[in-house]
Amino acid sequence: MVPPAHIPTLSPRARPAGSVRIIGGxxxxxxxxxxDAPGLRPTSxxxxxxxxxxxxxxxxxxxxLDLFAGSGALGFEALSRGAAEALLVERDPALVQALYESCExxxxxxxxxxxxxxxxEWLRLPVHGRFDLVFVDPPxxxxxxxxxxxxxxPWLARDAWLYLESPAGVAPDPGAGWRLHRESATRDARHALYRHATADAAGNGPA
Known part of the structure; x- marks a missing residue:
C-alpha cells in the first residue's frame, strides 16, 4: 500500500513522541x-x-470502522485479533502518514x-459499505x-456494535436502537460498548 504523494513528511514537531503497543493477536x-499532535489521546x-x-x-x-483514528490503536488491535478489514479515517496529514507507515x-x-x-465530512459521502463495529473516539x-x-x-450493519470513548462523567447518547452492553471508566475517560437492540433481541453477538 503506497501513501498518496501529497502527504507531507513529518515535521520535527510532529515526530513520534511515544508509542502504544498492540496487546493481543x-x-x-x-x-x-x-x-505530538493536538487532541491525540490513544486509548490506554x-x-x-x-x-x-x-x-x-x-x-x-x-x-x-475507526473514525478519528489517530494512532490507529483501536483499528489495528481489531485486525490483530481477527477482524477482516479496518477502515481508518484521520484528517491530520502527519498522523495519516504514520498510519500508512504502520500498515507497511x-x-x-x-x-x-x-x-x-x-x-x-466523510460520513456524508454515499455509503459504500456497512460496518460490524465502529469506534467513535474523537478528540x-x-x-x-x-x-x-x-x-x-447508514454505514452500520444490522447487528453492528458501537464503541464510544468520552471524558469521565460524560455519556454521549447513541440514540434510539442501541443498548449499553458494557462500560468502564478511568480517571480521565468513559469507555462504553453498545449493540444494536435488534441484534440483542435476535440473540446475536457475545453475551
Whole structure:
C-alpha cells in the first residue's frame, strides 16, 4: 500500500513522541507511534485490553470502522485479533502518514485501509459499505460525538456494535436502537460498548 504523494513528511514537531503497543493477536507487542499532535489521546492499554476482551467473540471476520483514528490503536488491535478489514479515517496529514507507515510495518496488506478525511465530512459521502463495529473516539475538545452518531446509521450493519470513548462523567447518547452492553471508566475517560437492540433481541453477538 503506497501513501498518496501529497502527504507531507513529518515535521520535527510532529515526530513520534511515544508509542502504544498492540496487546493481543498476531501483532501482539508491536508498537504504534504516538505523535505530538493536538487532541491525540490513544486509548490506554488497560482500557483497550478490557474492550477487546468484551469484543473478542464477535471480531472474527468483522468489518471495522475507526473514525478519528489517530494512532490507529483501536483499528489495528481489531485486525490483530481477527477482524477482516479496518477502515481508518484521520484528517491530520502527519498522523495519516504514520498510519500508512504502520500498515507497511505490520504487513497489513489490503486488510487496513487509510483515508485522509475529516470524519464528519466523510460520513456524508454515499455509503459504500456497512460496518460490524465502529469506534467513535474523537478528540475530547472537538465535541464531535453527536454529529458523528447522527450521520452513522447508514454505514452500520444490522447487528453492528458501537464503541464510544468520552471524558469521565460524560455519556454521549447513541440514540434510539442501541443498548449499553458494557462500560468502564478511568480517571480521565468513559469507555462504553453498545449493540444494536435488534441484534440483542435476535440473540446475536457475545453475551
Amino acid at each position: 498476531q501483532w501482539r507487542g508491536s508498537k504504534l507511534p504516538v505523535a 492499554d488497560r482500557a483497550r485490553e478490557t474492550l477487546f476482551n468484551w469484543l473478542q467473540p464477535m471480531l472474527h471476520g468483522a468489518r471495522v 510495518r505490520l504487513h497489513a496488506g489490503d486488510a487496513a485501509k487509510v483515508v485522509r478525511a475529516d470524519a464528519l 475530547f475538545a472537538d465535541g464531535a460525538w453527536a454529529a458523528a452518531l447522527q450521520r452513522l446509521p
